[in-house]
Amino acid sequence: MKYVLLLVLAFNIQAAQIVGKLSPTKECESSKTGQLFVSENGQLIYQIEIPTKGSFNIELPKGKFKFSYLTKNGCSFDKTIPHSTKEQTINFKVSK
Amino acid sequence: MKIFISLIIFTSIITSSIQSIHAMGMAPVSGGQKATCMAMTPQCMGNSSGTRPGQFCYNCQYMSQPNWGFNMVPYRYPWWHSYGQYSYPNYNRPGVWQRGGLSQNYYPGPGNIVAGKPNLYIHGSAEETRFQIKFKGKSNLLAASPIHSKDGWLFKTKNKKITVDGVAHDYLYYDYKLDSNTLQNEKGFCGDRTDIYKKMVSTLNQMQFKDKEITDFEEFWSLKLPKGNFCVYPQSHDDLQKSAQWNSSVAPAYFKRVLFVVIPSNQIETGKSASFKKRPNKGWNPLSAVYRLPSSKGALQIHEWGVAFLAK
Numbered sequence: 001m002k003y004v005l006l007l008v009l010a011f012n013i014q015a016a017q018i019v020g021k022l023s024p025t026k027e028c029e030s031s032k033t034g035q036l037f038v039s040e041n042g043q044l045i046y047q048i049e050i051p052t053k054g055s056f057n058i059e060l061p062k063g064k065f066k067f068s069y070l071t072k073n074g075c076s077f078d079k080t081i082p083h084s085t086k087e088q089t090i091n092f093k094v095s096k
Numbered sequence: 097m098k099i100f101i102s103l104i105i106f107t108s109i110i111t112s113s114i115q116s117i118h119a120m121g122m123a124p125v126s127g128g129q130k131a132t133c134m135a136m137t138p139q140c141m142g143n144s145s146g147t148r149p150g151q152f153c154y155n156c157q158y159m160s161q162p163n164w165g166f167n168m169v170p171y172r173y174p175w176w177h178s179y180g181q182y183s184y185p186n187y188n189r190p191g192v193w194q195r196g197g198l199s200q201n202y203y204p205g206p207g208n209i210v211a212g213k214p215n216l217y218i219h220g221s222a223e224e225t226r227f228q229i230k231f232k233g234k235s236n237l238l239a240a241s242p243i244h245s246k247d248g249w250l251f252k253t254k255n256k257k258i259t260v261d262g263v264a265h266d267y268l269y270y271d272y273k274l275d276s277n278t279l280q281n282e283k284g285f286c287g288d289r290t291d292i293y294k295k296m297v298s299t300l301n302q303m304q305f306k307d308k309e310i311t312d313f314e315e316f317w318s319l320k321l322p323k324g325n326f327c328v329y330p331q332s333h334d335d336l337q338k339s340a341q342w343n344s345s346v347a348p349a350y351f352k353r354v355l356f357v358v359i360p361s362n363q364i365e366t367g368k369s370a371s372f373k374k375r376p377n378k379g380w381n382p383l384s385a386v387y388r389l390p391s392s393k394g395a396l397q398i399h400e401w402g403v404a405f406l407a408k
Contacts, residue, residue, distance in 0.1 A: 015204035019243060032264070035176045036241075037183070043192050044184035045202050046271070048241050053263045056241040061204055068183070072175050 015061045017087045024052040024075065024094040034071035034094070040064065052094045061085075069094060122226055122248075125342040125351065125389075125398075126333070133386040136304065140388055142350030142397045143219060147304045153297045154311065155318040159290045174315045190320045190405055196360040196368070197406030205236040207273035207407065208370045211340070211355055213316065214402030216268040217309050220395040222253045226345040227268075234275035235339040241269045248343070253396075267312070273407065274339035276370035279331050279357060284376035286327040286361065293321060296356050296403075299330065302382040303352050305399055313401055325361040327375050330354050331404075332385035342398075351398040352386045358405055370406060 024031070031052050038046040040063050050056055052071060066080045067090075075094050133140035154172050180187045190212050192199040198210040228248025231237055237244060242260040249260055249268055257264040285295050296317070300310045333342075333353040342353075363369040 033266075035180075037180065039184060040202075042185060043202075044180070044186050044189075045192055046239055047180065048239065048269060049266075050241050051263050051265060054241060054265070055243045055261070055263075056239065057237075057243045058239040059204060059237065061201055070176060070179055 014085070015059050016083070016085045017057050017059050018065070018081065018083060019055070019057045019087065019089040020067070020092055021055045021089070022050060022052060022069070022092045022094055025096070027096055028052055028071065028075035028094045031071035031073050031075050031094075034069050034075065037066075037068045037070075039066045039068070067092065121345045122228060122343040123347070124230075124337065125344050125348060126337055129347075129389050129391045130387045131390060133383045133388065136302075136383070141304050141386060142388065144304045146306045146308070148301045148307050148310060150301050151298055152301055153294060153314070155314050156290070156294045156297065159293055159318060172315070174319075177319065180319075188319060189322055190403070193322060195408045196363045197408030200407050203238055203271075203273060203407060205238070205273035206234040207236070207275045207339075208234075209274050209276050209279070209357060209404050210238070210407050211272050211274060211402050211404040214270055214272075214340075214355065214400055215309070215312060216270070217266075217306070217399040218251070218253055218258050218268070219256075219306075219397040219399070220253065220349075222251070222346060222394070222396050224250060224252060225396070226250050226343075228343040229270060229272070230341040230343050231272060232339055232341055233278065234273070236273050238271040238273060239269075240271070241265075244268075244270055266308075272340055274404075276357075276372065278338040279329065279335050279371070281329055281372045281374070282376060283378045283380040284327055284329040285379070286325070286375055288325050289321050289323050292326050292328050292358065293318065296328065299354065299356075299380075299382045300401060303354065303386055305352065305401065309399055309401065317403060321358070322360075326358050327361060327364060327372070329357045329359065329372060329376060330380045330382075330385070331357060333387060346394050346396055347389050347392040348396040348398045349392040349394055350386075350388045351400075353398075353400040354382075354385045355402040355404050358403060360406075363406065368406075 033051045036048045036050050064082050068078050070076045075096055077092050192202045203210045252259045359369050359372045
């Protein structure tokens with residue numbers, strides 16, 4: 001039991017969630033979906049298909065992560081987010 | 097004293113999770129009710145419209161070509177391929193790849209397997225349905241879209257779309273860590289990157305996943321499997337419920353669920369492959385992961401495929 005608790009504590013210390021919510025500008029509302037690329041130092045960690053009004057949650061360690069989003073018709077965002085071990089919610093504007 | 101405190105915490109966690117499940121009217125998708133399919137009959141497979149023949153594969157013939165050039169018909173590349181290819185050096189890997197697996201640092205949690213991109217497709221019309229992935233033992237959620245809260249997702253289905261918070265989705269997506277000790281490690285198949293890709297696509301065809309669902313699989317995994325030789329240990333719903341338990345407020349009438357655990361052969365040979373210590377010595381029957389719930393009155397049909405790797 002002690003080890004289970006230690007494991008849980010260790011896990012909580014190392015990582016926390018980033019919760020993301022996307023909102024498109026009017027000209028990007030027609031694009032239904034796009035691809036989200038999450039990377040650090042050029043290394044791709046996640047590639048996820050998300051609607052332009054969609055949302056996500058990702059468990060990440062401490063670091064500085066780049067969130068790049070692209071739709072087929074050129075709507076996008078690029079945002080670099082410093083992340084500690086505290087959960088944070090970020091709004092992303094999808095625009096041309 | 098420490099043990100006493102630990103016990104109290106553990107009991108309260110268990111009690112609260114049981115209470116939250118009951119509050120939502122959810123139950124694990126299993127119980128003693130389900131039956132695995134023994135034959136590909138409509139009574140067993142559910143709505144199988146829009147499925148493919150057994151060996152159908154868009155990208156298989158191109159994957160076997162070692163040096164295909166401009167004069168050859170290319171892959172069915174997805175529109176995002178060029179951006180990914182030129183932006184990320186590890187784009188042709190399933191994630192941050194090291195020593196035959198995915199980096200433990202970027203995919204945190206105590207489990208030794210990373211399940212990448214289980215896609216969950218839902219067919220049939222449904223009013224507000226609560227669906228939760230409950231992570232057990234050493235498993236934990238890594239990523240999800242739309243947001244998977246502690247109570248899971250609340251969705252409706254209409255016009256072949258899954259709607260969550262008013263936003264339409266083709267499928268629900270999540271990634272997670274899990275413990276290899278909960279998985280079967282005897283049945284499967286081995287081969288190089290092309291062989292295992294073909295076999296995985298053929299398995300999905302045999303399980304009668306829909307064309308669009310397998311096309312999604314092909315688009316992503318034809319580009320993301322590393323080169324080399326591998327053994328694949330497919331896992332069914334029965335294996336996966338021990339780590340990532342489906343709880344649903346509406347019992348699906350039919351469901352199919354498979355996770356392909358892909359282990360590099362050299363990791364098996366050197367004993368660095370978690371509980372996958374030997375190459376598979378038996379074949380895996382795709383129909384063993386197709387289920388029906390004879391007692392269900394609903395028309396909901398749930399399909400899930402995923403691919404998993406070692407955490408290193």
